[in-house]
Amino acid sequence: MAQLILIRHGQSTWNAANRFTGWVDVPLDRVGRREAIAAASKLGEYVVDVAFTSLLVRAIETTAICLTESEGLCGGKSPVFKHDADDPQWHGWDKYEGHRDEEIPIFLAQALDERYYGDLQGYNKAKMAEKVGEEQVHRWRRSFATRPPGGESLEDTARRTLPFFRDRILTHLREGDNVLVSAHGNSLRSIVMELDDLDTEQVPGLELKTGVPLVYEIDNTGKVAGKTVLN
Numbered sequence: 502m503a504q505l506i507l508i509r510h511g512q513s514t515w516n517a518a519n520r521f522t523g524w525v526d527v528p529l530d531r532v533g534r535r536e537a538i539a540a541a542s543k544l545g546e547y548v549v550d551v552a553f554t555s556l557l558v559r560a561i562e563t564t565a566i567c568l569t570e571s572e573g574l575c576g577g578k579s580p581v582f583k584h585d586a587d588d589p590q591w592h593g594w595d596k597y598e599g600h601r602d603e604e605i606p607i608f609l610a611q612a613l614d615e616r617y618y619g620d621l622q623g624y625n626k627a628k629m630a631e632k633v634g635e636e637q638v639h640r641w642r643r644s645f646a647t648r649p650p651g652g653e654s655l656e657d658t659a660r661r662t663l664p665f666f667r668d669r670i671l672t673h674l675r676e677g678d679n680v681l682v683s684a685h686g687n688s689l690r691s692i693v694m695e696l697d698d699l700d701t702e703q704v705p706g707l708e709l710k711t712g713v714p715l716v717y718e719i720d721n722t723g724k725v726a727g728k729t730v731l732n
């Protein structure tokens with residue numbers, strides 16, 4: 502049995518300002534950093550072998566805080582962000598002294614980025630609701646198939662998150678590796694929808710809190726055998 506820890510990043514500056522965020526790359530605020538530190542302490546009894554994060558800084562910060570503030574999460578190993586050495590920007594970065602089996606690799610994946618909010622990005626959610634109505638804003642935010650103007654529906658987001666989840670993350674879990682995944686409200690909702698076997702009627706009711714880890718027990722066939730929410 503392997504453990505899959507999913508964590509939505511801590512509160513960002515735009516969560517606090519109630520603005521549609523999507524791909525806008527805002528950092529955690531002070532509350533968010535505290536939430537990530539609290540999550541790290543709740544994860545003290547867990548040990549991971551590998552981690553995945555989106556490319557957005559709020560998820561990267563949350564990953565770094567969890568892996569460095571938790572007593573045991575790295576099991577004494579050193580967390581290292583694994584940039585793509587084939588990318589000219591990063592060419593040669595991976596030549597350094599030290600044993601790779603003494604590291605927790607952290608893979609950065611665009612597939613885990615937040616759902617793209619298109620033309621809504623930057624707008625205040627409450628002001629938008631005054632303009633177009635609560636129901637419309639709720640449909641844009643929580644329905645499975647409705648696209649916000651110029652953006653991705655949850656269904657579109659799932660088309661990139663789920664293949665990545667099945668190919669890259671589940672493969673580790675089937676082999677018995679414990680995995681940490683730090684990502685976003687909606688990119689994680691698409692993954693939780695699959696893990697919890699939710700249908701399109703149920704998914705609008707699924708809310709993930711910032712900085713609250715979900716721990717899944719995954720068997721060697723890739724099936725979910727248990728779930729704990731570390732509130």
Ligand SMILES: O=C(O)[C@@H](CO)OP(=O)(O)O
Nearest residue numbers: 520521522523615642686
């Ligand atoms: O603004 C966003 O990108 C997301 C996550 O914070 O918000 P919502 O809860 O509206 O999907």
